[in-house]
Amino acid sequence: MSERTSSLLIGRDTELHRLIGLLDSPSSQALALLGEAGIGKTSLLSRFVEQAREKKVNVLSVVADQSETHLAFAGLHQLLGPILSSAGSPVADLTPPHRNALLAAFGLAQEFTAPDRLLIGIAAVTLLIKVAERSPLLLVVDDAQWLDYNSRDVLAFVGRRLRNERIVMVVSTREQAPPSPFGHDVAHLRLEPLTETDANRLLDAQPHPPRGLARSTVLAQAQGNPMALVELTRAIATDRTWGGYRLEDPLPLSERLERLFSERVSALPQACRTALLFAAAAGPSELSEAAGAGLPGLEAQIWQPAENAGLITVSGAGVAFSHPLVRSAVYHAASFADRADAHRRLAGVLTRQPDRRAWHLARATLHPDESVALLLEETAAEALRRGGCVAAALAMERAAELSPDPESRARRLVIAADYATTTGQATWVRDLATRASAATSDPTLRAQANRAIGWALAWTKHQAEALRALVTLGEETAAWAPLIAWSTLGPAASVAYHLGAPAGRIAVRQVVDRLSPREAAIHAGAPDWADAVRLFTHTATSPYQGRAAALADIRRITERELDILGLSTAGPAAWVLDESDLAVRILRVARERLRKPGIQGASGAMVIGLSEARERLHKSGIQGASGAMMMGLAWACLDTARWDEALDACAEASELAAAYGMEIVTAGISLTAATLAALRGDTLRARDLSATAVAAVDPADVPFIAARERRVTGLIALVEGRFEAAYTILRQVLGDDGVPLHYHASYFALVDFASAAVRTDQVDECRAIVERAVSQVDGDMSPRLEQLVAHARALLSGRDRAEEHYTRALADPAGEQWPFERASLRLDYAEWLRRRRRINEAKPLLISAVEVFQRIGAKPYAQRAETELRASGVTLPGAAASDGLAQLTPQQREIVRLAAQGLTNREIAERLSLSPRTVGSHLYRSFPLLGVTARHQIRDVLGSGAG
Numbered sequence: 001m002s003e004r005t006s007s008l009l010i011g012r013d014t015e016l017h018r019l020i021g022l023l024d025s026p027s028s029q030a031l032a033l034l035g036e037a038g039i040g041k042t043s044l045l046s047r048f049v050e051q052a053r054e055k056k057v058n059v060l061s062v063v064a065d066q067s068e069t070h071l072a073f074a075g076l077h078q079l080l081g082p083i084l085s086s087a088g089s090p091v092a093d094l095t096p097p098h099r100n101a102l103l104a105a106f107g108l109a110q111e112f113t114a115p116d117r118l119l120i121g122i123a124a125v126t127l128l129i130k131v132a133e134r135s136p137l138l139l140v141v142d143d144a145q146w147l148d149y150n151s152r153d154v155l156a157f158v159g160r161r162l163r164n165e166r167i168v169m170v171v172s173t174r175e176q177a178p179p180s181p182f183g184h185d186v187a188h189l190r191l192e193p194l195t196e197t198d199a200n201r202l203l204d205a206q207p208h209p210p211r212g213l214a215r216s217t218v219l220a221q222a223q224g225n226p227m228a229l230v231e232l233t234r235a236i237a238t239d240r241t242w243g244g245y246r247l248e249d250p251l252p253l254s255e256r257l258e259r260l261f262s263e264r265v266s267a268l269p270q271a272c273r274t275a276l277l278f279a280a281a282a283g284p285s286e287l288s289e290a291a292g293a294g295l296p297g298l299e300a301q302i303w304q305p306a307e308n309a310g311l312i313t314v315s316g317a318g319v320a321f322s323h324p325l326v327r328s329a330v331y332h333a334a335s336f337a338d339r340a341d342a343h344r345r346l347a348g349v350l351t352r353q354p355d356r357r358a359w360h361l362a363r364a365t366l367h368p369d370e371s372v373a374l375l376l377e378e379t380a381a382e383a384l385r386r387g388g389c390v391a392a393a394l395a396m397e398r399a400a401e402l403s404p405d406p407e408s409r410a411r412r413l414v415i416a417a418d419y420a421t422t423t424g425q426a427t428w429v430r431d432l433a434t435r436a437s438a439a440t441s442d443p444t445l446r447a448q449a450n451r452a453i454g455w456a457l458a459w460t461k462h463q464a465e466a467l468r469a470l471v472t473l474g475e476e477t478a479a480w481a482p483l484i485a486w487s488t489l490g491p492a493a494s495v496a497y498h499l500g501a502p503a504g505r506i507a508v509r510q511v512v513d514r515l516s517p518r519e520a521a522i523h524a525g526a527p528d529w530a531d532a533v534r535l536f537t538h539t540a541t542s543p544y545q546g547r548a549a550a551l552a553d554i555r556r557i558t559e560r561e562l563d564i565l566g567l568s569t570a571g572p573a574a575w576v577l578d579e580s581d582l583a584v585r586i587l588r589v590a591r592e593r594l595r596k597p598g599i600q601g602a603s604g605a606m607v608i609g610l611s612e613a614r615e616r617l618h619k620s621g622i623q624g625a626s627g628a629m630m631m632g633l634a635w636a637c638l639d640t641a642r643w644d645e646a647l648d649a650c651a652e653a654s655e656l657a658a659a660y661g662m663e664i665v666t667a668g669i670s671l672t673a674a675t676l677a678a679l680r681g682d683t684l685r686a687r688d689l690s691a692t693a694v695a696a697v698d699p700a701d702v703p704f705i706a707a708r709e710r711r712v713t714g715l716i717a718l719v720e721g722r723f724e725a726a727y728t729i730l731r732q733v734l735g736d737d738g739v740p741l742h743y744h745a746s747y748f749a750l751v752d753f754a755s756a757a758v759r760t761d762q763v764d765e766c767r768a769i770v771e772r773a774v775s776q777v778d779g780d781m782s783p784r785l786e787q788l789v790a791h792a793r794a795l796l797s798g799r800d801r802a803e804e805h806y807t808r809a810l811a812d813p814a815g816e817q818w819p820f821e822r823a824s825l826r827l828d829y830a831e832w833l834r835r836r837r838r839i840n841e842a843k844p845l846l847i848s849a850v851e852v853f854q855r856i857g858a859k860p861y862a863q864r865a866e867t868e869l870r871a872s873g874v875t876l877p878g879a880a881a882s883d884g885l886a887q888l889t890p891q892q893r894e895i896v897r898l899a900a901q902g903l904t905n906r907e908i909a910e911r912l913s914l915s916p917r918t919v920g921s922h923l924y925r926s927f928p929l930l931g932v933t934a935r936h937q938i939r940d941v942l943g944s945g946a947g
Contacts, residue, residue, distance in 0.1 A: 011198030028162035032178035035191035038227025075151030098123035193224020212425030261329035410440030430456035544779025578782035738772020
C-alpha cells in the first residue's frame with residue numbers, strides 16, 4: 001500500500017471505528033472491505049494504517065495491480081518482502097522444507113525446488129506468527145480483485161489458520177462478496193455511497209468547489225462516490241461547456257476516471273460500442289422508444305458483450321448502466337462527430353417527445369441555429385408548466401447560446417435567470433443575468449437582468465452591494481416599470497434588515513412610497529404576493545412601528561390560500577413581529593409545499609411575467625424560499641423551543657446554502673445551530689458553528705450576523721462560567737451609547753447581558769446601558785420584548801423593585817409562546833424568592849422550569865434549576881423520555897414527527913421521496929430510542945413538539 005495518505009476522509013467515522021476495533025481484539029481477526037471503484041476503500045485503509053502505526057502495530061501491506069494478476073505469488077512477495085529483507089529475519093527460523101518452499105515461490109531459492117502450495121501456506125503462517133510475537137501485526141491487502149491467484153490462495157489459507165495470534169487481516173475488493181478463496185463466512189464491511197451531507201462536505205473541501213447547478217449535477221452523477229465527486233469537480237473546473245448540460249446528461253470525465261471505466265469499454269466489439277453510445281446519449285425510456293421505432297443497431301444480441309463485462313444490465317425494463325460514470329466514459333470516449341450523429345438519429349425517432357428531441361438536436365449543433373433555439377424555448381415553456389424550473393432555465397440558457405440575434409440571446413438569458421431564481425442558485429442567476437445585461441441595449445431587458453443580479457447578490461456576503469443594486473433599480477424603474485421596481489422590494493428588505501442601518505431601511509421604504517401596491521397587485525395578477533411583500537417590507541424595516549396594524553394584516557393575509565411566495569414572505573414577517581408560533585405554522589406549510597414533486601424553492605426572488613408560461617410559474621406558487629425559508633423556520637423553532645425541529649431545519653438549510661452558494665444563509669443558519677448548542681451546553685460545537693458563520697460572512701460587514709455571533713459567544717462564556725468575558729462580549733451587542741448593534745436582533749441578548757452583569761458586580765453600568773437601549777425602540781414592543789425587558793430589569797433592580805418586574809414579566813400569558821425564555825424567567829424569579837426564604841412560592845416555578853429545560857435538552861439550565869429544587873427540599877426524576885429524540889438522525893426525526901401526526905408509512909414516503917419500506921425501517925429503529933413499542937405512543941413522547 002502507498003505510504004501517501006489522503007488528507008480527506010469524510011463520512012467514514014463509523015467504518016474507521018469498526019476497523020480500529022479489530023486491533024483491540026485479543027484474537028486474530030479477518031475482514032473483507034467491499035465497495036465499488038472510487039468509493040473510498042484505499043483512503044479508509046490508509047487512515048486505518050496510520051491509526052494502527054500510532055498504536056505501535058506492525059503493518060504489512062500489498063496493493064494488487066492489474067498488470068501483475070498473472071504473475072505467480074507477486075502479491076505475497078510484496079506483502080512479505082519487508083520481512084525477508086529485514087535484519088534478523090525470522091525466515092531463518094523456519095524449518096528447511098518450509099523455508100525452501102517459500103523462497104522458491106519468490107524465485108530466491110539457491111537450488112531449484114518445486115513450489116508446494118501447502119508448504120508455502122504453512123511457511124507464511126509460521127512466519128507471520130513469529131513476527132506477531134514481537135508486536136501486533138496488521139495485514140492489509142488493497143484491490144484484492146487483481147491479486148494473483150496463487151497469492152490469493154495462500155492468504156486465504158493464512159486467514160483460516162490464524163486463531164489466537166495478535167494478527168488482523170483486512171482485504172479490500174470491488175467484488176460484491178469477499179474474494180472466493182476467503183469464504184463467504186468471513187466478516188465483511190461494505191462501504192456505501194456518501195450521504196448527501198457528507199458529499200457536500202467533500203465538495204466544499206475541494207480547491208474549486210462547484211456551486212449551483214454544477215454542484216447539483218456532480219452530486220446526481222457521482223451518486224455518493226468520493227472519487228467521482230472529486231474528479232468530476234476537477235473536470236468541470238476546467239471545462240467551460242458544463243453549463244450546457246442538463247442534470248441527467250453525462251458530465252465530462254477527468255482523465256483518471258476515464259481510464260478507470262473506459263478500458264473495459266474499448267475491449268468491446270464495435271457494434272456493441274455503437275449501441276452503448278446510443279444508450280449513453282439517450283435515457284432508458286428514450287432507448288426503448290428508439291428501439292421500438294426501428295433504430296438499427298439495438299438488437300438484443302448486441303448488448304451481450306457489455307453485459308458480460310459488467311458495464312450494463314439488460315432486463316425487461318431495458319438497458320441500464322452499472323454506474324453513471326460508465327455512461328460518461330462511453331459518451332466522452334466517442335468523438336463529437338459520433339456523438340452528434342447519435343443525437344441526430346435519436347432526435348429523428350423521438351417524434352412523440354418534443355422536449356427530448358429538441359435537446360438531442362441541441363447536442364448535435366455547434367453553431368447558432370434559430371430553429372433549434374425555438375424548439376428549446378418551447379421545451380422550456382412545457383417544462384415550466386410541469387413545474388420543472390431547472391429544466392426550463394437550462395433550456396432557455398441553451399436556446400440563448402444558439403441564438404444568432406443578440407437581442408434574442410439577451411431576452412432568453414433574462415428568462416433563464418428568472419427561472420433560475422426559483423432554484424435558489426444565486427451564482428448561476430448572477431452569471432445568466434450578467435451575460436444578458438452585456439448582450440442588450442434594451443432598457444427593460446437590462447432592468448430585468450439587473451433585478452436578477454441584485455437578487456443573486458442578496459444571498460451572498462456582498463450585502464451592501466446588493467442593497468445598492470436593488471434600491472437603485474427600484475428607484476430607476478418605479479415610474480416606468482412598477483412591476484420590476486416592486487419585485488426588488490422583497491430581497492431589498494431582507495438585505496436592509498441584515499445590514500440594519502437606518503439609511504438603508506429608509507431607502508427601501510422610499511421605494512415603497514413611490515409605488516402603488518394595489519396597482520402592482522392588479523397588474524401582476526397576484527394580490528397575495530403583493531400584500532405579503534408589502535407587509536414584509538414594512539416589518540423588516542420597522543418592526544415596532546404600527547405593530548398592531550401589521551399584525552392584523554398578517555392574520556388577514558394568512559386566512560387566504562397563499563402560494564409559496566406569499567407563505568415564504570409572510571412567515572418571516574410574522575417572525576420579525578415576534579409572532580413566533582404563527583411564523584412556525586406558516587413556514588411549515590411553505591416547507592411542505594416546497595417538498596411537493598416538481599417544485600424546488602427559491603430564495604425570495606420575484607418573477608414578472610414575460611410570457612404565459614412565466615405567468616403560470618408565478619401564479620402556481622413555485623416561488624418560495626428554500627435556504628432562506630428554512631433559515632426562518634429554524635429561527636422560529638429555536639425561539640419556540642422546538643429545538644429538534646430547529647436542528648432539522650438547520651441541516652436542510654445548510655445543505656441548500658452550500659449547494660447554492662448562499663453565504664448569508666450559511667452564516668445565519670450556523671448561528672442558529674450554534675445558539676442551540678450553547679443553550680444545550682455543547683460549547684465546543686457552538687464554537688465550531690460560530691466559526692463557520694464568521695468564515696462565510698464577516699460580522700463587521702453585516703450587523704445582524706455580528707449581533708447574533710456576539711450573543712452566541714457571550715452565551716458560551718456564560719455556560720462555561722466565564723462571567724467577566726460574557727459581560728464584555730455581550731456589552732458589544734447593545735453598545736455603550738445605547739444604540740444597539742442591530743435594531744432588532746440585539747434585544748434578544750438583554751437577559752444574558754443582565755445575567756452576566758449580576759455575576760460580575762456591573763449592575764449599575766449594565767442598567768444604564770439597558771435603559772438607553774430600550775429607549776431606542778421606535779414603536780410598540782411585542783409581548784416577547786416586553787417580557788425580555790422586564791426580566792432584565794428584574795435582574796438589575798434592587799430589592800424593592802425586583803419583584804414588581806418579575807410579576808409584570810409573568811403577567812402576560814402570551815409569554816408562554818417562548819418556553820425557554822419563560823422558563824429562564826421562572827428560574828431567576830424562583831432563585832430570588834428562595835433567597836428570601838419564600839420556598840413554597842419558589843417550588844412551583846422551579847418545577848415548571850425544570851420540566852421545560854429537561855424536555856428541550858437545555859442541560860446547563862436544567863442543572864441550575866435542579867440544584868435550586870434540591871436546596872428547596874424537592875427531588876426530581878431524571879431527564880424526560882423525549883430526550884431520545886435527540887439520538888435520532890434528522891431524517892428519522894422527520895419521519896417520527898410525521899408519524900405522530902397520523903400519516904401512514906406510504907404517505908410519509910410520498911412526502912419525503914422515500915420508499916414505504918425505508919420509512920418502516922426507520923420507525924422500527926427509532927422506537928427503542930424513544931422508549932415506545934407502538935406507533936400511537938409517539939405523540940405522547942414528542943409532546944407539543946409534534947404539532
